[in-house]
Amino acid sequence: MTSELERAMEGLITVFHNYSGKEGDKRKLSKKELKELLQTELGCFLETQKDTGTVDGIMQDLDENGDGEVDFKEYVVLVAALTVACNSFFWEDT
DSSP states (O other): OOOOOHHHHHHHHHHHHHHHHSSSSSEEEHHHHHHHHHHSSHHHHTTTTOTTTTTHHHHHHHOOSSSSEEHHHHHHHHHHHHHHHHHHHHOOOO
């Protein structure tokens, strides 16, 4: 039986690979694939963003090596940053 954290990790991996490789390298997300992932998996987050360049900005911030794609490590940085932000927002010290 797997733990909750192990299932969460498996979910992160599965989500990445459900979107990666539709165009080109199966181990990376193109800008189009990243946009689809963000819109589908984080639609509520993007709904609040009125800036049409949000995906471009996220892509630029994540693409550490400048190859125009987001690899798994770069994707995990996004998920970790959003998780920290959500924790700060939803889990207030009382």
